[in-house]
Amino acid sequence: MKKLVAIMTSMLMLIGLAGCGNKQDSSNKLVVGTSADFAPYEFHILEEGKDKIVGFDMALAQAIADKMGKELVIKDMSFESIMIELQNGSIDLAIAGMSPDEKRKKVVDFSKTYYEGSQSVMINVKDKDKYKTYEDLNKKELSIGAQTGSIQADLTQKLTPNAKMVGLAQMPNIIMELKTGKIDAAFVETVIAENYAKAHPEVMILSEVPYEAQGNAVAIKKGNEEMLNTVNEVIDEVLSNGKMAEYIEEAVNLSAYDTAKNK
Numbered sequence: 240m241k242k243l244v245a246i247m248t249s250m251l252m253l254i255g256l257a258g259c260g261n262k263q264d265s266s267n268k269l270v271v272g273t274s275a276d277f278a279p280y281e282f283h284i285l286e287e288g289k290d291k292i293v294g295f296d297m298a299l300a301q302a303i304a305d306k307m308g309k310e311l312v313i314k315d316m317s318f319e320s321i322m323i324e325l326q327n328g329s330i331d332l333a334i335a336g337m338s339p340d341e342k343r344k345k346v347v348d349f350s351k352t353y354y355e356g357s358q359s360v361m362i363n364v365k366d367k368d369k370y371k372t373y374e375d376l377n378k379k380e381l382s383i384g385a386q387t388g389s390i391q392a393d394l395t396q397k398l399t400p401n402a403k404m405v406g407l408a409q410m411p412n413i414i415m416e417l418k419t420g421k422i423d424a425a426f427v428e429t430v431i432a433e434n435y436a437k438a439h440p441e442v443m444i445l446s447e448v449p450y451e452a453q454g455n456a457v458a459i460k461k462g463n464e465e466m467l468n469t470v471n472e473v474i475d476e477v478l479s480n481g482k483m484a485e486y487i488e489e490a491v492n493l494s495a496y497d498t499a500k501n502k
């Protein structure tokens with residue numbers, strides 16, 4: 240009997256806990272995690288003297304929140320902590336120019352892709368005669384940068400395994416280290432690289448590099464089918480009605496400011 244009571248109490252506690260867990264779903268806020276160092280996807284601007292996170296990912300986040308009738312709350316964090324925060328439920332969605340790669344698919348669910356990003360490698364303009372392809376960078380005396388926890392960090396190890404991989408938390412630091420010659424090259428998402436090359440004439444894109452999990456998708460905690468369906472619905476909508484193209488154009492125009500600021 241005692242045992243039964245104990246089992247029943249713990250069952251009740253579990254139901255109680257499950258109730259708490261659901262609270263976030265039923266609350267009127269949609270908490271989206273991102274790493275706002277990634278123009279034009281997500282970045283900071285000053286609007287009337289106030290810091291604001293914008294970018295086409297954030298416009299998509301707003302469209303998802305609107306669809307759900309929830310208030311959008313953006314949580315800015317380091318890129319490498321996003322997956323953990325999503326799994327422990329402190330954010331509802333991760334929208335961070337995230338590539339749906341196999342390793343991540345084991346721990347979170349991914350929406351459809353909403354943007355076809357590709358990968359590039361950047362070098363200093365002064366080295367343009369030294370390196371013709373990314374294969375020329377696969378030398379042990381070279382240091383190659385990438386954002387910590389990103390697929391670019393994996394790419395560094397895969398495509399230039401002999402070089403020294405330098406992981407940095409923030410995109411602007413990667414560009415800074417490249418310009419000052421602390422690193423010789425960096426793997427960067429192509430649109431981001433284009434933005435930086437425009438704002439910093441000392442650096443350039445050497446070439447695009449091969450990568451199989453192309454495109455970006457929204458990451459969702461595993462098993463939340465309702466959320467996944469809603470996100471996919473919104474992605475279908477914004478892709479077919481031209482909204483996504485507008486979000487991108489607007490973000491690209493705005494981001495000239497952000498990338499220049501980090502000169």
Ligand code: ARG
Nearest residue numbers: 274277335336337338389390
């Ligand atoms: N697409 C790359 C990845 O998934 C890099 C994304 C970095 N995103 C950011 N907001 N800093 O690993």
